[in-house]
Amino acid sequence: MTVGQQPILELQGITKSFGGVEALRGVDFALYPGEIHGLVGENGAGKSTLMKIIAGVHSEFSGRFLIDGKEMHFRSARDAHAAGIAMVHQELSVAPDLTVAENVFLGNQPTNALGLVQWRRMAREAGEQLARFGIDVDPMARLGDLPIGLQQLIEIARVLFSGARIVILDEPTSALSPPEVERLFATLRRLREEGTAIVFISHFIEDILLVSDTVTVFRNGRKVAETASAATSKGALIEAMIGRGGEALEHSYADDLMLPQPSDSKVVLRVDQLSLSRSLQDVSFEARAGEVLGIYGFMGCGQQELSRILFGKLKPDSGTLAVDGTRKTFASTAAARRAGVALVPESRRDMLFHQEPVYKNISISILDRISALLLKPVQERDIAKRQVDQLQIRPPVVGLDLGMLSGGNQQKVALAKWLTYPPKLLVLCEPTRGMDVGAKNDVINIVRDLRTKGLAIIVLSTEPETVLSLADRILVLKRGALVREFRNEPVSKDRLLEAA
Amino acid sequence: MSSETALATGRRARGLAPFLRSQMRNIAPFLTLIFLSAFFAFASPSFATLDNLGNILTQVSVTGIIAVGLTFVILCAEIDLSIASIANVTGIAVAYFTLQESYVNIANIPLPGAVAIILSILLCALLGLVNALGLTVIGIPSFIMTLAMMQIAAGISALLVRGQIAYKVPDMITTLGSGSVSGIPWIVIVAAIMLLGGHLVLTYTRFGRYVYMVGGNREAAEYSGLNVKLILGAVMVISAVCSGIGGMLGVAHFGSAQQNEFDTYLLDSIAAVVVGGTSLFGGRGGIGNTIVGLFVLGVLNNGLDHVNIDSFLKILIRGLILLAALVINVYAQRLREKAAE
Numbered sequence: 066m067t068v069g070q071q072p073i074l075e076l077q078g079i080t081k082s083f084g085g086v087e088a089l090r091g092v093d094f095a096l097y098p099g100e101i102h103g104l105v106g107e108n109g110a111g112k113s114t115l116m117k118i119i120a121g122v123h124s125e126f127s128g129r130f131l132i133d134g135k136e137m138h139f140r141s142a143r144d145a146h147a148a149g150i151a152m153v154h155q156e157l158s159v160a161p162d163l164t165v166a167e168n169v170f171l172g173n174q175p176t177n178a179l180g181l182v183q184w185r186r187m188a189r190e191a192g193e194q195l196a197r198f199g200i201d202v203d204p205m206a207r208l209g210d211l212p213i214g215l216q217q218l219i220e221i222a223r224v225l226f227s228g229a230r231i232v233i234l235d236e237p238t239s240a241l242s243p244p245e246v247e248r249l250f251a252t253l254r255r256l257r258e259e260g261t262a263i264v265f266i267s268h269f270i271e272d273i274l275l276v277s278d279t280v281t282v283f284r285n286g287r288k289v290a291e292t293a294s295a296a297t298s299k300g301a302l303i304e305a306m307i308g309r310g311g312e313a314l315e316h317s318y319a320d321d322l323m324l325p326q327p328s329d330s331k332v333v334l335r336v337d338q339l340s341l342s343r344s345l346q347d348v349s350f351e352a353r354a355g356e357v358l359g360i361y362g363f364m365g366c367g368q369q370e371l372s373r374i375l376f377g378k379l380k381p382d383s384g385t386l387a388v389d390g391t392r393k394t395f396a397s398t399a400a401a402r403r404a405g406v407a408l409v410p411e412s413r414r415d416m417l418f419h420q421e422p423v424y425k426n427i428s429i430s431i432l433d434r435i436s437a438l439l440l441k442p443v444q445e446r447d448i449a450k451r452q453v454d455q456l457q458i459r460p461p462v463v464g465l466d467l468g469m470l471s472g473g474n475q476q477k478v479a480l481a482k483w484l485t486y487p488p489k490l491l492v493l494c495e496p497t498r499g500m501d502v503g504a505k506n507d508v509i510n511i512v513r514d515l516r517t518k519g520l521a522i523i524v525l526s527t528e529p530e531t532v533l534s535l536a537d538r539i540l541v542l543k544r545g546a547l548v549r550e551f552r553n554e555p556v557s558k559d560r561l562l563e564a565a
Numbered sequence: 566m567s568s569e570t571a572l573a574t575g576r577r578a579r580g581l582a583p584f585l586r587s588q589m590r591n592i593a594p595f596l597t598l599i600f601l602s603a604f605f606a607f608a609s610p611s612f613a614t615l616d617n618l619g620n621i622l623t624q625v626s627v628t629g630i631i632a633v634g635l636t637f638v639i640l641c642a643e644i645d646l647s648i649a650s651i652a653n654v655t656g657i658a659v660a661y662f663t664l665q666e667s668y669v670n671i672a673n674i675p676l677p678g679a680v681a682i683i684l685s686i687l688l689c690a691l692l693g694l695v696n697a698l699g700l701t702v703i704g705i706p707s708f709i710m711t712l713a714m715m716q717i718a719a720g721i722s723a724l725l726v727r728g729q730i731a732y733k734v735p736d737m738i739t740t741l742g743s744g745s746v747s748g749i750p751w752i753v754i755v756a757a758i759m760l761l762g763g764h765l766v767l768t769y770t771r772f773g774r775y776v777y778m779v780g781g782n783r784e785a786a787e788y789s790g791l792n793v794k795l796i797l798g799a800v801m802v803i804s805a806v807c808s809g810i811g812g813m814l815g816v817a818h819f820g821s822a823q824q825n826e827f828d829t830y831l832l833d834s835i836a837a838v839v840v841g842g843t844s845l846f847g848g849r850g851g852i853g854n855t856i857v858g859l860f861v862l863g864v865l866n867n868g869l870d871h872v873n874i875d876s877f878l879k880i881l882i883r884g885l886i887l888l889a890a891l892v893i894n895v896y897a898q899r900l901r902e903k904a905a906e
């Protein structure tokens with residue numbers, strides 16, 4: 066459809082290295098107006114790096130960079146912005162202490178003749194913009210107080226409506242549930258009609274095939290394929306990504322899946338009548354040793370709050386928790402950990418120390434078990450090394466600062482942290498978010514392995530696939546209440562969506 | 566600590582320029598120190614002598630002792646504004662519990678020296694504990710909490726001495742504060758031991774790691790199941806106790822205990838920590854940085870005396886140097902983030 070047209074953006078022979086490591090090698094990339102261009106590739110393949118070059122974040126690289134056929138060199142994100150390029154980063158980059166309205170207008174707030182911010186106008190317009198995108202939220206609320214999925218939606222909305230000619234979305238759907246994803250896609254199609262060029266990165270191949278016109282596949286810093294979406298298939302893309310047959314790797318979960326006979330092993334966690342102001346109502350369930358309990362629900366259904374209560378980060382208004390039959394009121398996360406509970410939250414930013422090396426990120430949760438008073442760095446590194454190998458974290462250097470890892474690899478570190486001395490109860494929020502198909506498979510295997518070791522595992526997710534691929538029993542949470550339990554019966558993506 | 570690992574990985578994974586950029590926080594204070602020393606050595610013949618080095622060391626000792634605890638606090642991205650007041654009240658307390666000459670008109674309670682010292686340390690620990698509880702249990706920002714404590718400690722000082730001056734402190738404190746052993750002042754030795762101790766705790770113990778982690782990302786520390794409040798509380802108590810020790814030795818060093826005697830030590834201690842390159846945002850820096858900061862401050866103060874500058878101008882110059890250090894501190898953080906992005 067774009068034949069003969071001039072690309073709005075053209076990159077030729079882009080090479081980028083971080084110190085000795087080459088993140089991109091000789092990549093050519095062209096983007097046309099009115100095109101949605103999908104980008105896929107394994108964790109660490111170089112997708113985000115290329116996009117950050119386009120958005121002016123990385124200004125040092127070699128190769129040619131043309132906009133509308135003219136050679137350009139951005140020195141900062143501001144330059145890129147001025148050229149009409151806007152990007153939603155993989156890591157949420159909102160200002161949590163500002164209001165929703167301020168975030169929407171970040172950098173170009175409406176001002177009056179005196180240069181004062183017109184608050185009322187800003188709030189009204191922000192509210193209107195968000196409503197157009199189907200978001201109903203108080204524009205004057207502090208952004209950091211909203212659930213992470215909503216924050217992500219607001220950031221996406223800001224970028225989509227910024228009037229940019231080139232919009233880059235780096236894994237925008239990872240924190241969204243199906244209805245929001247659909248709204249996002251509808252908006253993307255509308256922008257395409259208006260001539261906007263869109264780059265869309267995702268590990269959900271189906272989404273890529275559904276929404277994009279062209280797909281480019283990255284592997285190891287090189288572009289290995291570029292095809293029209295209509296002319297390829299999921300299997301072919303996965304094969305191009307990882308270099309082996311992909312069919313076995315990814316299930317689509319469209320068909321019914323039979324859940325196993327519920328286990329009658331020991332109850333590790335019993336939750337009774339848990340309520341939290343507007344988030345949770347009378348939630349009761351139990352988790353058993355050697356069982357993976359999935360909790361599925363749309364964004365904002367109370368999953369996040371539930372997970373925080375289990376780990377002592379939030380206190381419920383009423384209701385009780387019992388671990389191994391003993392009633393607990395966790396005064397702190399430290400108390401929850403002592404009781405044998407571990408949590409992997411959905412946000413890497415909250416979970417990890419970006420300025421510290423990988424091994425310190427992994428060892429932090431077990432330091433008290435390996436050292437009474439003095440640190441044992443050698444042992445720490447050994448333990449971290451084992452996890453890095455097991456989870457195939459790339460690059461496999463435990464001394465590297467965490468911030469230098471790609472998004473998916475950071476997520477693996479977040480998981481690695483709790484695997485060394487496994488707890489009794491492991492609570493995983495969106496455990497495969499941001500991971501490529503291969504890594505997702507690894508996580509599935511690890512969780513199964515932990516299950517056979519007798520851990521009780523709770524997986525909370527807004528992605529039906531994640532829950533379906535891991536859980537033995539599934540609870541559906543809807544507006545803070547448990548509305549359905551699937552056990553010992555057939556379940557599929559559609560059945561889950563219907564229940565939620 | 567983390568600077569060594571950063572060194573190892575930095576060399577392996579990147580070029581020299583990004584490495585230098587990420588190490589700006591450690592390099593800049595050191596260059597400042599070398600520059601200032603060279604400048605004063607050139608400007609005044611009496612500056613670069615062994616005797617004067619001794620002077621500088623003695624002059625920064627009290628600040629050094631107080632700065633040990635403050636380093637912990639700032640590494641956790643908190644602040645303690647009550648250090649000077651707590652130093653003052655502890656110094657006054659130890660004199661209050663000591664028998665004074667008859668002309669000293671203070672209604673004090675003379676006790677044996679060891680008891681006086683223990684009570685005084687308990688006092689500063691208690692004040693630190695109040696800071697800790699205010700910060701962690703009630704949730705008052707440390708800036709405000711310690712501002713209140715600054716007043717409270719000053720109030721206790723005032724009540725104890727009522728405008729008078731006390732001179733006597735227990736013998737052990739007198740020796741440590743103003744005596745010397747084979748030519749080296751005890752107070753320098755105490756400061757060195759405390760700085761070394763602080764460094765060892767921060768670098769080699771689990772608690773030290775926790776301090777860095779809490780400062781680096783408090784949310785993540787909590788999600789790792791660390792008892793963040795306990796760590797913050799401990800840090801506030803450590804700071805108060807270091808201040809108290811500095812206060813007791815300071816009183817012996819100055820030869821008297823009176824109200825407002827330590828007022829300049831608040832700014833000096835904060836300046837030493839920050840000029841040294843410990844990040845105000847927490848998680849970066851350490852005692853090594855504080856030592857460099859102490860020397861920068863010591864050389865500056867001492868050197869300005871040698872070159873006979875208008876003493877009022879001195880104050881301004883110190884202010885400007887502090888401003889420059891703050892700029893570098895914040896800038897170093899940005900450069901590091903840039904290098905890591």
Ligand SMILES: Nc1ncnc2c1ncn2[C@@H]1O[C@H](COP(=O)(O)OP(=O)(O)OP(=O)(O)O)[C@@H](O)[C@H]1O
Pocket residue numbers: 083086087088106107108109110111112113114115155459460468469470471472473474499501904905906
């Ligand atoms: N600031 C940095 N310093 C050093 N290395 C980096 C930095 N940023 C990225 N890298 C490296 O560059 C490579 C490509 O990373 P990039 O973030 O582009 O991957 P990605 O394709 O986006 O992966 P993911 O799907 O996990 O997000 C990785 O090996 C990563 O470790």
Ligand SMILES: [Mg+2]
Pocket residue numbers: 112113114155235471472473
């Ligand atoms: Mg990425």
